[in-house]
Amino acid sequence: MSGAQYAVVARFNLRPEAVAAFDALAEWRISQAAADEPGLVGYAVHRIAAEPLARVFYEIYRDKAAFDDHRATAQTAEFGRLHVPFVQGPPRIEFLEVLFSANGLAPRP
Numbered sequence: 001m002s003g004a005q006y007a008v009v010a011r012f013n014l015r016p017e018a019v020a021a022f023d024a025l026a027e028w029r030i031s032q033a034a035a036d037e038p039g040l041v042g043y044a045v046h047r048i049a050a051e052p053l054a055r056v057f058y059e060i061y062r063d064k065a066a067f068d069d070h071r072a073t074a075q076t077a078e079f080g081r082l083h084v085p086f087v088q089g090p091p092r093i094e095f096l097e098v099l100f101s102a103n104g105l106a107p108r109p
Helices: 016-036 064-071 074-082
Strands: 006-013 040-048 051-061 092-097
Touching (some): 006 064, 016 040, 016 051, 016 074
Antiparallel strands (some): 006 051, 006 092, 040 051
């Protein structure tokens, strides 16, 4: 998969009393990534309409190396520590391969 765009989806289930705090932390993390990670293609945090306590992060990177760079940042480590009291268990993380795309997302070679 070297050279292909790399995407990640992470789902967090929030504690009801921690929604605002988690959302503020997520907004901070996304702004840091946008400013400091040149290999980041896109990063969005979504609320599931039918599950207001769920958040889904969608991240897409230039390639696996850019994702590895993201994982190595101090901000990622800090988010990893700070989000724990706001969630109900660990996130569910899925790694994706782009098969088809539009609007600038590159398909897998």
